[in-house]
Amino acid sequence: MAEFTRTARVDWEGLPSGLREAVVERIGSPAKVETIDEGRRTPLVAAFTTGSGDRLFVKAAPDGTRAGVQLAREQAVAPYVTAVAPELLDAVQADGWRLLAFEWVDGTRANYMIGSPDIPLLLETLDGLDRLACPEDVPLIPFEKRWSSYAPAGRELDRLAGPTVLHTDVNPTNVRVGPSAVLVDWAAASRGARFVNACDFVVCLIASGHKARDAEAIGSELGAWCDADPLDVDYYARTVSTAWLHAFWNLTNPWAKAVLRASQCWVMHRYDQG
Numbered sequence: 001m002a003e004f005t006r007t008a009r010v011d012w013e014g015l016p017s018g019l020r021e022a023v024v025e026r027i028g029s030p031a032k033v034e035t036i037d038e039g040r041r042t043p044l045v046a047a048f049t050t051g052s053g054d055r056l057f058v059k060a061a062p063d064g065t066r067a068g069v070q071l072a073r074e075q076a077v078a079p080y081v082t083a084v085a086p087e088l089l090d091a092v093q094a095d096g097w098r099l100l101a102f103e104w105v106d107g108t109r110a111n112y113m114i115g116s117p118d119i120p121l122l123l124e125t126l127d128g129l130d131r132l133a134c135p136e137d138v139p140l141i142p143f144e145k146r147w148s149s150y151a152p153a154g155r156e157l158d159r160l161a162g163p164t165v166l167h168t169d170v171n172p173t174n175v176r177v178g179p180s181a182v183l184v185d186w187a188a189a190s191r192g193a194r195f196v197n198a199c200d201f202v203v204c205l206i207a208s209g210h211k212a213r214d215a216e217a218i219g220s221e222l223g224a225w226c227d228a229d230p231l232d233v234d235y236y237a238r239t240v241s242t243a244w245l246h247a248f249w250n251l252t253n254p255w256a257k258a259v260l261r262a263s264q265c266w267v268m269h270r271y272d273q274g
């Protein structure tokens with residue numbers, strides 16, 4: 001499920017001095033640290049330029065906070081998703097904080113609107129994601145558990161369980177598009193049913209202006225979509241549409257609203273096809 005609440009942001013100077021010193025020791029003194037406005041949940045998100053002119057993407061959060069737990073998850077999953085995500089180059093823990101330094105990905109935020117050339121690139125990336133394997137001991141969130149407090153038909157939640165690595169937040173800000181589409185922000189990485197990445201993309205396509213029928217036609221280019229039991233997909237559509245209605249009721253973020261509407265549109269499309 002996507003995350004829509006914003007965390008207060010800090011800049012490099014706002015980090016605890018012990019963390020900054022540890023980073024300087026490991027990575028070197030930054031020539032420049034430019035905070036990035038996009039994104040939502042991590043206190044520091046920035047482009048970090050080293051003394052020798054290399055650019056890194058860094059994010060940092062205090063241990064024990066929600067963002068800190070999410071950052072630890074990103075660190076744990078990073079070695080297994082490099083086929084579709086930036087490489088994690090360094091991780092520093094000091095002064096009660098954690099900082100991750102990733103390979104910088106040139107590119108722009110994805111465009112999911114009708115006819116966008118980013119869509120075929122996304123399909124390739126999602127196909128790559130579908131083929132990834134991640135050892136059992138990597139602490140991904142069991143996807144079916146994420147829904148347990150919202151799902152209207154909890155006894156069917158097992159339909160969402162499975163072995164596949166799920167990104168779960170493929171909104172356009174978490175995709176950098178250059179020569180390929182690269183998935184960033186694995187904060188909510190989960191393990192679950194194979195069709196979920198494809199379905200989440202379909203909802204994003206609808207939120208970006210596609211008709212549900214056309215979004216599903218695009219999704220059907222993915223093996224994970226084609227192999228899914230339609231009854232499981234129906235259950236997921238019912239779950240996201242009802243759970244998000246509850247969870248996002250008070251959110252004013254335009255993307256949250258668009259996703260909420262998209263999920264209603266998607267479930268009614270499936271109902272009408274039924």
Ligand SMILES: Nc1ncnc2c1ncn2[C@@H]1O[C@H](COP(=O)(O)OP(=O)(O)O)[C@@H](O)[C@H]1O
Pocket residue numbers: 036038039040041042045057059086102103104105106109173174176184185186187
């Ligand atoms: N490796 C990267 N290279 C370049 N820009 C990135 C990279 N990773 C993320 N970004 C940009 O930074 C923004 C925030 O990063 P993200 O990991 O999504 O943080 P948050 O958890 O705060 O949403 C992204 O929306 C994207 O625009």
Ligand SMILES: [Mg+2]
Pocket residue numbers: 038039040041173174185
């Ligand atoms: Mg993000």
